[in-house]
Amino acid sequence: MKDIAIVSFAQSDCRRDAGACNEVELIMPVIEQAMQAVGLNNSQDVDFTCSGSCDYQQGAAFAFVMGVDALGAVPPIKESHVEMDAAWALYESMLKISMGQAESALIYGFGKSSPGELPTVLSQQLDPYYLAPLWVDSVSLAALQARVLLDRGLLSEQDMAAVVARSRANAKANNPHAQLAGDVSVEELLAESPWVAPLRKHDCCPISDGASAMVICTIEKARAWGKPYAVIRGIDHRMESHNIGARDLTRSVSTELAAAQAGVDRGPVEVAELYAPFSHQEIILSQALGLDDSTEINPSGGVLAGNLMMASGLSRIGEVATRIMSGDVRRGVAHATSGPCLQHNLVAVLEAA
Amino acid sequence: MSEETTSSEDDITAIETPVYLTYNFTAGEATTRFLHQVRKGKVMGQRCPGCGNVYAPARGSCAACGLPTSEEVELGNKATVQSFTIVWIPIPNNPIQPPYIVANLVPDGANISFIHLMSECDNDSVHIGQRVEAVWKPEEEWDYAMDNIRYFRPLDEPDVPIEMIGKVPLSGWEGKA
Amino acid sequence: MSDLLRQQFVLGYTYTRSTGPVVGRFLTELRQRKIVGTRGDDGRVFVPPMEFDPVTASALDEFVEVSDRGEVVSWCWISEPRDSHPFDEPFAWALVLLDGADVPMVHAVAAPEAEMHTGMRVQARWSEEPRGYITDIACFEPEVTQGEG
Ligand SMILES: [Zn+2]
Numbered sequence: 163m164k165d166i167a168i169v170s171f172a173q174s175d176c177r178r179d180a181g182a183c184n185e186v187e188l189i190m191p192v193i194e195q196a197m198q199a200v201g202l203n204n205s206q207d208v209d210f211t212c213s214g215s216c217d218y219q220q221g222a223a224f225a226f227v228m229g230v231d232a233l234g235a236v237p238p239i240k241e242s243h244v245e246m247d248a249a250w251a252l253y254e255s256m257l258k259i260s261m262g263q264a265e266s267a268l269i270y271g272f273g274k275s276s277p278g279e280l281p282t283v284l285s286q287q288l289d290p291y292y293l294a295p296l297w298v299d300s301v302s303l304a305a306l307q308a309r310v311l312l313d314r315g316l317l318s319e320q321d322m323a324a325v326v327a328r329s330r331a332n333a334k335a336n337n338p339h340a341q342l343a344g345d346v347s348v349e350e351l352l353a354e355s356p357w358v359a360p361l362r363k364h365d366c367c368p369i370s371d372g373a374s375a376m377v378i379c380t381i382e383k384a385r386a387w388g389k390p391y392a393v394i395r396g397i398d399h400r401m402e403s404h405n406i407g408a409r410d411l412t413r414s415v416s417t418e419l420a421a422a423q424a425g426v427d428r429g430p431v432e433v434a435e436l437y438a439p440f441s442h443q444e445i446i447l448s449q450a451l452g453l454d455d456s457t458e459i460n461p462s463g464g465v466l467a468g469n470l471m472m473a474s475g476l477s478r479i480g481e482v483a484t485r486i487m488s489g490d491v492r493r494g495v496a497h498a499t500s501g502p503c504l505q506h507n508l509v510a511v512l513e514a515a
Numbered sequence: 516m517s518e519e520t521t522s523s524e525d526d527i528t529a530i531e532t533p534v535y536l537t538y539n540f541t542a543g544e545a546t547t548r549f550l551h552q553v554r555k556g557k558v559m560g561q562r563c564p565g566c567g568n569v570y571a572p573a574r575g576s577c578a579a580c581g582l583p584t585s586e587e588v589e590l591g592n593k594a595t596v597q598s599f600t601i602v603w604i605p606i607p608n609n610p611i612q613p614p615y616i617v618a619n620l621v622p623d624g625a626n627i628s629f630i631h632l633m634s635e636c637d638n639d640s641v642h643i644g645q646r647v648e649a650v651w652k653p654e655e656e657w658d659y660a661m662d663n664i665r666y667f668r669p670l671d672e673p674d675v676p677i678e679m680i681g682k683v684p685l686s687g688w689e690g691k692a
Numbered sequence: 693m694s695d696l697l698r699q700q701f702v703l704g705y706t707y708t709r710s711t712g713p714v715v716g717r718f719l720t721e722l723r724q725r726k727i728v729g730t731r732g733d734d735g736r737v738f739v740p741p742m743e744f745d746p747v748t749a750s751a752l753d754e755f756v757e758v759s760d761r762g763e764v765v766s767w768c769w770i771s772e773p774r775d776s777h778p779f780d781e782p783f784a785w786a787l788v789l790l791d792g793a794d795v796p797m798v799h800a801v802a803a804p805e806a807e808m809h810t811g812m813r814v815q816a817r818w819s820e821e822p823r824g825y826i827t828d829i830a831c832f833e834p835e836v837t838q839g840e841g
Contacts (some may be wrong), residue, residue, distance in 0.1 A: 522701065525719045525720070526717070526720045527711055527716045527719040527723070527824040528710060528711055528715055529708050529709060529710045529711055530708070530709055530711060530719065530824065530825060531704070531706075531707075531709075531753050532707055532708070532709050533704065533706045534704070534705040534707070535702050535703070535704045535705075536702065536703045536705075536708075537700065537701075537703075538700070538701055538702075538703060539699075539700050540697055540699050540700070540701055541696060541697070541698050542696070542697040542698070542699075544696075546697075547695070547696055547697045550697055551695075551697075552730050628725070653715050659697055
């Protein structure tokens, strides 16, 4: 795929309950911010618009269609939607640009998880014969995965708590949009009682409402616009079996494959933003991506500091892009996930122009 | 291992898998503002700062411009039929019996239609451009809901020409632009 | 801003799902308190049966009956069951590897937390009237061997 530029990114605060906002009201401010950063007015000024969201989250059928009211889509625009995280809307937009059908695209994701009981809602994305009728929730499946790792000595509860402590500290230092931030020690975290043992509540990402948006374009267009930009040098996504029992839960094979294809190891990884909804999954992902101490992992705090379901993946890419555009780093990796126990993973390599 | 490998009529070929999910739906800011006024017997529109169009009920944005519709505009009790259909399916828990009219109506002072019911009318003579007015429930039954207006009924006023539908001001329609 | 309006509601998806021959066979056997899986191309026995091999994608049609007893491969403890969960009392979700199977299945285990451990032996507790659903296995519970009678 040819190089594509990220020219702007905007995200809302992660809030436990954005009750006062409907979909449109969540989306409009981040779209306006992302568009204005490059001097654009509304979706009429880009060639393609693509969004990611899931109607089950707020229990409102075709909520994503309501979201289009935020775009200024009259006269009708070229527009698409994925019932997935908006990281995959970015992927679709990149294909559109690569095929020569667009030079620029607006991408946004939004999630309003507060109206429902998210872990229960997510139980219904599972196998409809074998698992959904049991109502196995998403936290429980992650806990089964964590136990496998703990039993085999591949990580410890201390390792997991250390991930959480770093997330909170990074969020406090770097992320004004975070829902959970602050100074907390591994000892304090381990003193908390289990929630869905072996997971403690802090091992699990919070439930958040919000949205994020991004503008991408061809390198030529980015130069013409004359704004700083980050280059998406490689991107790939892979999916594993829906049968959790048939997977090696101690690894993320799909992330390993996507990382190889995206070219993660073709240069130093200064920063990585990983979509790890549970603390142990950040360790699995770091290993799958071949990261070591030379990489700063989740400087934003990652999704343990706030998880906008259906926007968090796009936000991981936006977090890395923002650091490159500001000149803080020259090369970074962003990751997005979907499905139970890291079933489906997307890896993007971003570099300075 | 069970011996019978041939399928029989008793074999399971389908299962019922009902899913019930409970949500606490929120109206959002713009709709909340609208419903608080409906609760008081008023239909309010919201004006787009870009194109000037007035929406009712507004969802908080102008779909054409993608701008927030923050300015509140009071609308009339009268409206104009923009389109309609005759429905032969009963509405659960509603006394209006089929066949009845579901119409796109533009309230005076607004530019974009909403959908509501028509009654007290001869279904065969309902037509585009027809003038109608809201029939409200008794005040003590008012709630945060559009069905505070039971339905719209025809008015004895001249029709609005098609090109003027959606442009009738709050002051009403007197048969001329 | 005026007071926010909220309304609780229940969204119902009242679907009937076709099972297809593989899932249908599994559920039909469950109704007779039997558990079957399918053998994958690499010889692994998947329980519940998979319709297609996850590696080669070939259609699987060799059914293998397995035991209703097995071993806990992983588990988590639900101290506060959700409304949707199968029990009101604390219980475990587990990955259970049935004797004769090579791939564990997810199901509930009813046992005291103190008894729960990886490697523990469990057996299916069948529902009173199996109807051809995964919930015909009401849950798994600690295995009772013949000696313990
Ligand atoms: Zn407008």
